[in-house]
Amino acid sequence: MHDAIESAPASMAASPRLLQELKETLQRLRLGGPFYVLLWALAGWASNLWALARGPFVIIGLCFILLTIARFRMRGLSEGSTEARVRGRLNAIWSLLLVNAAVWGGAAGWLLLVAPEESARTVAAVSSYAFATAFAHNFPMRLRHALLALCMIYLPTLAAFVVSGSRVELVVVSALYLLYVILALRRSHAEYLQRLGLEDDLRRQRDLFEQQSRRDGLTGLANRRRFSSAIEEGVAATRRHGDALVLMILDLDHFKAVNDSHGHVAGDACLCGFARQLQAAFNSPDDMVARIGGEEFAVLSRSTLVRGLQRADAFRADVLRTPHALDENQTLSLAVSIGVAVFDPAHHADADALYRDADAALYRAKALGRNRVCTPEDIIP
Structure with missing residues (x-):
């Protein structure tokens, strides 16, 4: 009944800001999974990997399917969850994202090295560019984690271009595009933090108004x-x-x-x-x-x-x-x-x-x- 016992101590519960990060990360986690499966199947079809390297192609495809299922099975937490539990769930989500990025980067780099068809190389390269760009815009919450994921997605493709003797202009353009994506990620991260700051201010104002509506202005007692x-x-x-x-x-x-x-x-x-x-x-x-x-x-x-x-x-x-x-x-x-x-x-x-x-x-x-x-x-x- 006493106002002091109406809610759990703030030190035990995750902040609204951290819960918002979890909610947004989880929502975006479920967007990209099926595209990895579809684009890998498209790249495999374009390069005839079913005939050239059926075993690795199927194993990598199964990895993307399992990663997609894991994305959709990841669940959020209630508002009363502790900070440690929310951070643990966020760490699990980012571990899944990094594994997904590493699998795609390795698969795309391998495909560029073993597939002679230009169409297959184009699908793999463009898919890596697209995934890197989407990651920069959709996951700016943690800058270091996102930079690591970008490198995992993109650098194997760039390395495959160099190893396979691709034209210099293609390598240079790919390197410049990687720089652009990194800059875009940094900008998205700054905008994300700015938005969170604005929402924190609005939340504090709302809480202040709520408190004022419940408290007597002179004595501080309940009104x-x-x-x-x-x-x-x-x-x-x-x-x-x-x-x-x-x-x-x-x-x-x-x-x-x-x-x-x-x-x-x-x-x-x-x-x-x-x-x-x-x-x-x-x-x-x-x-x-x-x-x-x-x-x-x-x-x-x-x-x-x-x-x-x-x-x-x-x-x-x-x-x-x-x-x-x-x-x-x-x-x-x-x-x-x-x-x-x-x-x-x-x-x-x-x-x-x-x-x-x-x-x-x-x-x-x-x-x-x-x-x-x-x-x-x-x-x-």
Whole structure:
């Protein structure tokens, strides 16, 4: 119920940025697999490898098929996954990509050396260029890994051109294209990091807006909107599990006189001091403290009525004897009236009914002279 226990510690969970990297890498992982199979089959058909080197051709083809299956079997992780687990999954994906790159590079280089037909050499060379270009644009997340994959895909093709005595201009053009692809990868990597930075900024702004929508701007406590949701959640949980649920509504007595006599700045300081005192008194995971308007505060607690009344009265007494400093030479004593109600499924149809009872208890406390704790029936043990 306490805000501090609403989510797992951030140190245990992967960051949204890391989860986004995993999601994007996984999505793009599944794009290229079938093309390796198709282009290898096309290159083999163009070079008649079925007749020239059937065994190696089939083995390499099976490798591409198995790698494609592995690509599609790779799964993502939930948002609550630990950072270590997400990094491990990313490492597994990149290992698969690097193996795929190495197999294609070796297969294409071998094909260029053993296949005399120009059409086969063209298919293999163009396929290597295409895979290298696609890799540079689709996998810029990790620059060093991507550079290694590019080299695995491309360098065997370039080496085969040199070993087989290809024309100098072809070797030079291929080398220049490799340089272009590397530069394109670096640019894609920079743009990817820039996009992640922008999305981090948007995420921080969204979280800030979300926090502001749930927090009181003056005291930092939960605001009325957040507290209303907490009451509904607490009532629903109590109906399911049968736990006791106590609602306290607190109102500082004669607080208007504080603002009139000392000014709103002093009044705000008193409200902040009171909020800190209230948070310190009700600071267990079973408590939630809120400012619901003006000088009115509330506490929702998984507790029995007797225990709730005892804590409420102890807090009332503590407020009465704790002076609040207005400046270096002046202090102010406050008093608080508290209404307490316990959720009763037979009596309360919903969270609003519980709130009305606690509010009625507060008005009873004020009508009886303030600086006291009351239930709706004024039953104080």
